[in-house]
Amino acid sequence: MGNSVQVSKSTQDGTKLDDLVKEGKALGKMWSTLHSVKQSTKANGFDTRLGKLLIELKAQSSLDSGQVSRQTLTTYGVHNIDRRRRSEALWFVENEVQCREFIENSKKGYTSLTALQKAMKDATAKAEVIKDAADKVSNVGQSNGVKDTGWVDVDKGTYSLGNTRTAIVDAIFAHCNDHKIDIETIIADLQSKAALANTVTA
Numbered sequence: 001m002g003n004s005v006q007v008s009k010s011t012q013d014g015t016k017l018d019d020l021v022k023e024g025k026a027l028g029k030m031w032s033t034l035h036s037v038k039q040s041t042k043a044n045g046f047d048t049r050l051g052k053l054l055i056e057l058k059a060q061s062s063l064d065s066g067q068v069s070r071q072t073l074t075t076y077g078v079h080n081i082d083r084r085r086r087s088e089a090l091w092f093v094e095n096e097v098q099c100r101e102f103i104e105n106s107k108k109g110y111t112s113l114t115a116l117q118k119a120m121k122d123a124t125a126k127a128e129v130i131k132d133a134a135d136k137v138s139n140v141g142q143s144n145g146v147k148d149t150g151w152v153d154v155d156k157g158t159y160s161l162g163n164t165r166t167a168i169v170d171a172i173f174a175h176c177n178d179h180k181i182d183i184e185t186i187i188a189d190l191q192s193k194a195a196l197a198n199t200v201t202a
Contacts, residue, residue, distance in 0.1 A: 004151070041103070041113075047088070047092055088113035088114060089118065092113055095185065099120070
């Protein structure tokens with residue numbers, strides 16, 4: 001027969017059991033606090049306080065790099081805190097505004113600053129990809145070896161767009177479609193050209 005857990009009489013009658021339930025719930029609450037960025041980054045939270053202390057110690061550092069020496073960490077009693085945790089707390093306080101905005105806008109909680117750092121890095125990378133894609137779309141028609149260097153005078157007889165307004169408009173649209181040129185840009189350029197011509201005439 002396997003070994004059985006010895007249960008005290010007080011546990012059997014409920015007194016000890018109630019104490020154990022209370023202790024278990026207290027430990028569970030402490031664990032949640034230790035592994036909740038929302039809690040640790042409050043104004044009086046562990047990571048906020050640690051990060052602010054490290055910023056002060058960096059400011060007082062005699063090293064050119066601003067690194068806090070082991071002796072200083074020992075003197076201030078934080079040498080036994082995991083190096084990575086110290087680094088993350090310092091990062092959080094140095095980027096506190098951006099971090100708090102990101103946490104506020106996020107729909108999920110973070111169990112550690114490591115997770116928060118990764119999420120922010122991924123979000124930045126995604127935003128850059130979207131921006132690059134948007135830039136490529138806006139540059140369509142300008143990247144195929146064609147560079148607009150400004151308006152130039154064109155000798156008469158070297159081009160043919162027709163001799164009616166409709167024919168000219170149709171030719172411009174067809175040319176833009178063939179070369180993937182934004183028609184709105186052409187319209188804006190025509191308006192600017194016309195304004196310049198009117199200024200010269202005046």
